[in-house]
Amino acid sequence: MLDIQALRNDLDSVAKRLASRGYDLNTAELKELEAERKEVQGKKEYLQSQRNSKSKEIGQAKAKGDEKLVAEIMAEVAEFGDELKQLEVADAIVQGKLKEFLSVIPNMPHASVPEGKSEADNVEVRKVGTPTKFEFDVKDHVSIGEGLGGLDFETATKIAGARFSLLKGPLARLHRALAQFMLDTHTDKHGYTETYVPYLVNAESMRGTGQLPKFEDDLFRVPRAKFEMKEGAAERALQGEIYQRGSFEAKEENFYLIPTAEVPVTNMVRDEIVSLEKLPMKFVAHTPCFRSEAGSYGRDTRGMIRQHQFDKVELVQIVHPEKSYEGLEELLGHAETILKKLGLPYRVVKLCTGDMGFSAAMTYDIEVWLPAQNTYREISSCSNFESFQARRMQARFRNAQGKPELLHTLNGSGLAVGRTLVAVLENYQQADGSVIVPEVLRPYMGGMEKISK
């Protein structure tokens, strides 16, 4: 969420910066809502203040026992009682509209983010390693995995459906080895605290990190039946009536499957005021991620690239506002370390304004080399959200003056485990269909050096 003050004081320049990422801010509507809010709120608060002072007078009159005066003042209050009720309703409505309006506005890009419309305008920052060369015809990870008997999409489809996968034997172990290796590296070498978090979260958490209200279609929703007593049912019961069928109505309260560990981990600080000395906070979590992939029919349908369920090791930093860009570079480096240790060629790109996610102020993607596709594919995305998520979450710290101030939040994949597995299979494949196990993973594979049939 953006700072409402910035929108009030400097609407045009906010609109301009948002336009650079392809978002057309409806300034006319905002101005209208603001004008209405100002008027309604002003009137409402004035009448509330009248009511409060009159009510106090009633109290004082009663204390003196002056019943006549009491009646007089009550008559005065009665005069504007209805108007006040109406204003309170009107105020709630306009405040709600304003909140809704604000909650779907994306973050403003950092000044250094290159302008652009799409993926094509992203800027390559660096290339590390050189694309793997082969003396034979390369196979993609599907052929390799199926050839080894460890990757089985047919059975996964039978069990669940399209866009699920099933790993067996050494490949399943390799998948686990990757996650373990990443976790160990980030905790032992990079100073992150390992966390184990809920995979189902409430709507409030999804709102906090920005997935809701705008991107509900990308999520898997898990409704849970809840029942609330209908209006008046409780009162009737108190009068001796037995609860009737229909006294309760179903209320929808959903859980959501996390699309990334960013959601539960970042929300740890929601509605918290952390002390200055606790910063920076650095957390790592290995979780499954669930995405409905709505609107991506036909894209990456083959293989493990785009799945409804995949594992990811996620890095999250909660930092002082002045340190967030430093933090982003550091976090990016931590993610890169994994690829370097695995010996996988990759490149880092800085996303342009038009390709960034809703909540991000700046994003680096790391793309790994996939020989079978003869291209680099995204394997990590590292972003600085500045105070955008913190404002939604009311995540604050006490500054040097002792005043609460919004934190900055960062996160990045370190890395997506499924795609890393794909990259290892493809880059370490051999002519005979076997796959060499990268050295850093061997301790996690019981010393296995090669996976063959």
Added chain:
RNA sequence: GGAGAGGUGGCAGAGUGGUCGAAUGUACCUGACUCGAAAUCAGGCGUAGCGUUUACGCUACCGUGGGUUCGAAUCCCACCCUCUCCGCCA
């Protein structure tokens, strides 16, 4: 799942319809005393929004949402959460 207790400021903890945004303690800040510190004494000390924007004024907030009332932390209803006991359980 059944029975009971409870959710108040950073923390602890009063408050059961009328100067209560909330006693008191503690933590924290300032000043006095001191060579300095501790102790002691005096004062200050919540968050958010709005209006003038320096001083100030108003409004909201006592788990959440409704209701009763001129007036609700306090009464009523629902929900959420925590704790204790019993049952069940990976």
